[in-house]
Amino acid sequence: MSLRVRYVVATSAITLVTLGAASIAVTLAVNASQEHQLDLALVREAREEAAEADKLGGDELAISNRPGPFANDVGPLTKYAVIYGPGDRVIAQTLSWQRDPPPLSELPPPDGNCFDLWSAHEHLRAVHVDLPSHEGSSLLLAAPRADLDGDARFLERAMGTGFAVALVWTVLVALAVVHRLTRDHRTIAEVARRVAAGDLAARIDLRHGDREIVQLARDIDAMIERLGLLLGLQQRFVANAAHELRSPLTTLYGELSHALRRSRDASEYERAIREALESTSRLRRLTEDLLAVARMGAAGDEVGEPVDIAELGQEAIALVRHESDAKGVTIEWDGPGARVIGRAHDLVRLIRNLLENAVRHTPPGGKVSVRCRPGPTRVELRVRDEGPGVPAAEREQIFEAFYRGTRERGANDGGTGLGLTIAREIAHAYGGQVVVAAEEGPGAVFAITLQRAP
Numbered sequence: 177m178s179l180r181v182r183y184v185v186a187t188s189a190i191t192l193v194t195l196g197a198a199s200i201a202v203t204l205a206v207n208a209s210q211e212h213q214l215d216l217a218l219v220r221e222a223r224e225e226a227a228e229a230d231k232l233g234g235d236e237l238a239i240s241n242r243p244g245p246f247a248n249d250v251g252p253l254t255k256y257a258v259i260y261g262p263g264d265r266v267i268a269q270t271l272s273w274q275r276d277p278p279p280l281s282e283l284p285p286p287d288g289n290c291f292d293l294w295s296a297h298e299h300l301r302a303v304h305v306d307l308p309s310h311e312g313s314s315l316l317l318a319a320p321r322a323d324l325d326g327d328a329r330f331l332e333r334a335m336g337t338g339f340a341v342a343l344v345w346t347v348l349v350a351l352a353v354v355h356r357l358t359r360d361h362r363t364i365a366e367v368a369r370r371v372a373a374g375d376l377a378a379r380i381d382l383r384h385g386d387r388e389i390v391q392l393a394r395d396i397d398a399m400i401e402r403l404g405l406l407l408g409l410q411q412r413f414v415a416n417a418a419h420e421l422r423s424p425l426t427t428l429y430g431e432l433s434h435a436l437r438r439s440r441d442a443s444e445y446e447r448a449i450r451e452a453l454e455s456t457s458r459l460r461r462l463t464e465d466l467l468a469v470a471r472m473g474a475a476g477d478e479v480g481e482p483v484d485i486a487e488l489g490q491e492a493i494a495l496v497r498h499e500s501d502a503k504g505v506t507i508e509w510d511g512p513g514a515r516v517i518g519r520a521h522d523l524v525r526l527i528r529n530l531l532e533n534a535v536r537h538t539p540p541g542g543k544v545s546v547r548c549r550p551g552p553t554r555v556e557l558r559v560r561d562e563g564p565g566v567p568a569a570e571r572e573q574i575f576e577a578f579y580r581g582t583r584e585r586g587a588n589d590g591g592t593g594l595g596l597t598i599a600r601e602i603a604h605a606y607g608g609q610v611v612v613a614a615e616e617g618p619g620a621v622f623a624i625t626l627q628r629a630p
Contacts, residue, residue, distance in 0.1 A: 188350040199335040215290040217245035218303045222317040256318035286314040376404040428455040482629035486513030492527035511548030514555045515629040518606040526602040529595040530559045537563030557624040566620045571612040
């Protein structure tokens with residue numbers, strides 16, 4: 177459950193609890209107010225009745241014909257009155273008592289406080305007071321609570337009905353809000369299940385709604401798009417790798433099979449062995465490059481160490497010296513040394529791959545230049561060849577595994593098709609980058625950017 181949904185549920189629960197508590201408080205307050213008004217009327221009427229009791233009966237006490245207490249706007253209430261004498265004796269009572277009045281022993285002391293009592297199944301509100309002129313005598317004055325109890329029941333029903341309506345309405349509103357808030361979550365979850373099942377064409381495509389959810393949906397769509405591209409690249413990589421491996425294996429198998437069909441002289445066997453050796457060498461290089469790509473892709477960001485880029489550059493130049501000398505290509509290094517972050521053997525391979533690529537595409541007798549330019553936090557190497565260059569539309573594609581360009585640079589030049597891919601992976605592993613620089617002039621310029629050591 178998301179934070180917003182929990183907030184809605186918690187707010188609805190707090191609202192219902194508050195509304196219920198408010199309903200109970202209002203009910204109690206109204207009932208208490210009405211009961212207080214009745215109590216005031218009873219006490220006032222009891223005092224007046226006690227004051228007139230002597231005058232009406234002489235030596236004997238009597239109850240007046242005064243109407244009952246006025247506790248509301250309807251009119252006087254029915255008066256229930258009893259005068260008790262010494263020894264729990266009833267001296268006088270009103271005709272409203274259908275049965276005998278309650279015994280004096282069952283009544284609270286005559287302290288003037290109001291209380292409830294039942295008489296013949298009728299609920300009464302009463303007050304018990306002393307008669308000052310006659311010691312041992314007291315007056316019980318009561319009035320029916322029918323109106324008070326009826327109002328209380330009506331108020332309870334009204335508050336209960338209001339609370340029930342509010343409860344149903346709050347639940348419906350909360351459900352609607354929760355449904356709306358979770359609708360986008362359900363859509364995202366459904367797309368995630370489809371992608372997990374292999375449907376990489378599934379998209380959330382959420383354009384309206386909560387800003388954070390919309391942004392999350394866009395990020396997930398972008399992730400699915402990227403995942404589809406990666407899976408497509410992986411499938412193409414596997415297919416291209418199988419194709420590249422098949423070519424030297426087919427050549428190797430054909431040469432060996434042809435050599436064994438009939439007896440040959442030493443020169444023919446030597447030629448077959450040389451061709452088989454060339455195919456084996458190409459197969460070995462391709463296998464090494466495939467292993468390098470797999471290692472760099474699985475390792476993630478490497479932990480490097482400070483190394484001198486000029487020393488690594490000279491080592492890489494020495495490793496490609498055989499190829500450059502065979503074509504008469506000169507390799508020149510320009511620039512001071514600088515310490516960068518990386519592992520020596522990985523960075524040597526990075527520079528060597530770019531140098532091999534440059535030598536292969538430089539015409540015989542040409543020149544490959546390497547320029548080093550240290551910066552405050554970065555060190556840049558630029559490898560320039562004198563080949564046909566790289567079209568602007570292919571400057572990113574040439575870093576894909578086994579990519580073949582549309583011009584002379586894409587022809588079968590004896591490479592494995594993984595050199596530039598490995599170079600970029602190595603640079604990425606150490607926080608760097610390899611790009612094709614957009615510079616004027618003949619040939620192509622590959623720019624390497626690496627982190628400078630503190």
